[in-house]
Amino acid sequence: MRKNSLSIVMSGVIAVVIMLWGMPAFAWQGGDSTRYVLVIHGGAGTIVKEQMTPEKEKAYRKGLQDALAAGNAILKKGGNALDAVEAAVKVMEDNPLFNAGKGAVFTNEGKNEMDAAIMNGSNLQAGSVAGVTTIKNPITAARAVMEKSEHVMMTGKGAEQFAAKSGCSIVPTSYFYTEERWKGLQRARQLDSAKTRLDHDSVHVLLKQPGNRDYKYGTVGAVALDTKGNLAAATSTGGMTNKKYGRIGDAPIIGAGTYANNKTCAISCTGWGEFFIRLVMAKSVSDRIELAGETLQQATNEMIMKQLSALGGDGGLIAVDKQGNIAMPFNTKGMYRGYIKASGETAIDIYIN
Ligand code: ASP
Numbered sequence: 001m002r003k004n005s006l007s008i009v010m011s012g013v014i015a016v017v018i019m020l021w022g023m024p025a026f027a028w029q030g031g032d033s034t035r036y037v038l039v040i041h042g043g044a045g046t047i048v049k050e051q052m053t054p055e056k057e058k059a060y061r062k063g064l065q066d067a068l069a070a071g072n073a074i075l076k077k078g079g080n081a082l083d084a085v086e087a088a089v090k091v092m093e094d095n096p097l098f099n100a101g102k103g104a105v106f107t108n109e110g111k112n113e114m115d116a117a118i119m120n121g122s123n124l125q126a127g128s129v130a131g132v133t134t135i136k137n138p139i140t141a142a143r144a145v146m147e148k149s150e151h152v153m154m155t156g157k158g159a160e161q162f163a164a165k166s167g168c169s170i171v172p173t174s175y176f177y178t179e180e181r182w183k184g185l186q187r188a189r190q191l192d193s194a195k196t197r198l199d200h201d202s203v204h205v206l207l208k209q210p211g212n213r214d215y216k217y218g219t220v221g222a223v224a225l226d227t228k229g230n231l232a233a234a235t236s237t238g239g240m241t242n243k244k245y246g247r248i249g250d251a252p253i254i255g256a257g258t259y260a261n262n263k264t265c266a267i268s269c270t271g272w273g274e275f276f277i278r279l280v281m282a283k284s285v286s287d288r289i290e291l292a293g294e295t296l297q298q299a300t301n302e303m304i305m306k307q308l309s310a311l312g313g314d315g316g317l318i319a320v321d322k323q324g325n326i327a328m329p330f331n332t333k334g335m336y337r338g339y340i341k342a343s344g345e346t347a348i349d350i351y352i353n
Pocket residue numbers: 043044099216217218219237238239240248249250251257269270271272273274
C-alpha cells in the first residue's frame with residue numbers, strides 16, 4: 001500500500017519534471033523566445049534632407065545599421081538586453097559621425113567632456129559617468145560603475161580612475177578630436193558672441209535660426225527588450241557644443257535621459273538636456289504607463305510633443321515597452337533612429353515621415 005502511493009507520488013513528480021523540462025524557457029521568466037526588439041537613436045535636431053548629401057546620408061544610415069547589427073547579434077542568440085544596448089551604443093561611440101565617444105562635441109574651453117548611463121530594467125540597477133575626458137567608451141565605464149561599484153554615478157577624474165581600474169580602455173584626449181566638431185565649436189562661439197549683443201536670445205535660439213542650420217543635437221542611445229522579457233536602456237553623449245563650466249546634461253541622469261524598468265519600458269533621450277532634466281523625462285514616461293495606465297504611445301507623445309514643446313525645449317526619445325511596442329517621437333526636424341525585431345523587420349529613418 002505504502003509502496004503503491006510512493007510510486008504514484010514518484011510518477012507524479014517525474015511527470016511534472018518532464019512537463020517543465022519540455023516547456024520553453026520563456027515560460028519561466030515571462031519572456032518570449034521568439035520575440036525581441038532593439039531600438040537605437042543617433043541624436044535629434046535640425047536634420048533636414050536639403051542639407052544632407054547622399055554620401056553623408058548613406059554614411060549615417062550605415063552607422064545606424066552597424067549599431068543595430070551589433071545589438072541584434074546578441075539578442076538573436078538569446079542574449080541580454082543589457083549586453084545588446086551596450087554593444088549598440090559602443091559601435092556609435094566609435095563612429096565619429098555621432099556625438100558620443102570619438103566624434104563628441106567640444107566644450108566652450110575646447111575640450112571633449114562626455115556623459116553616459118546604462119540601466120537594467122530587471123533589477124533597477126544603474127550606472128553612469130559624467131564629464132569624462134579619457135575613457136574611450138563611456139558606456140562601458142557606466143556599466144562598470146553599475147556592476148563593479150556600490151555607486152550609481154561617478155564624475156570627472158574619479159570616474160576615469162575607476163574606469164581604468166575596471167579595465168576600460170583609456171585614451172589620450174586627442175583621440176576625441178575631429179575637425180568637423182572643432183569647426184562646429186568655432187561656429188557656435190561666433191553665435192555665442194552675437195548672443196551678448198542680442199541680449200535675450202540664447203545661443204540655442206540663435207543656432208536654430210535659418211542660416212545657422214547646421215545646428216543639431218547629438219547623443220546616441222539604445223533600448224532593448226530581450227527574449228527573457230528584460231528591458232535595458234543606454235545613452236552616451238558629448239553633450240552640447242560650447243557647453244560651459246562642467247555642465248552635465250540629461251543623458252547620465254537616471255530618470256531624465258535614461259531609464260529602464262521591466263514593469264513598464266526602457267527609454268533613451270536626446271535633445272536639449274536641461275529641459276529633459278526639468279521634466280524628469282524618462283521616468284515620467286514610465287510613471288504615466290505604470291500609474292496612469294497610459295500606453296507607451298500616449299505617454300511618450302504627451303511628454304515630447306506636449307510637455308517638452310510647451311516648455312520650449314526640443315529633442316526626442318526612443319522607447320520600447322514590456323510588450324515590445326516601440327515609440328520614437330521627436331519635436332525637431334529629424335532624429336537618426338532605427339529598430340530591429342526578432343522577425344528581422346528593420347527600419348532606419350532620419351527625417352519626419
Ligand atoms: N541631451 C544631450 C545633452 O543635453 C544632448 C543631445 O542629446 O544631443 O547633453
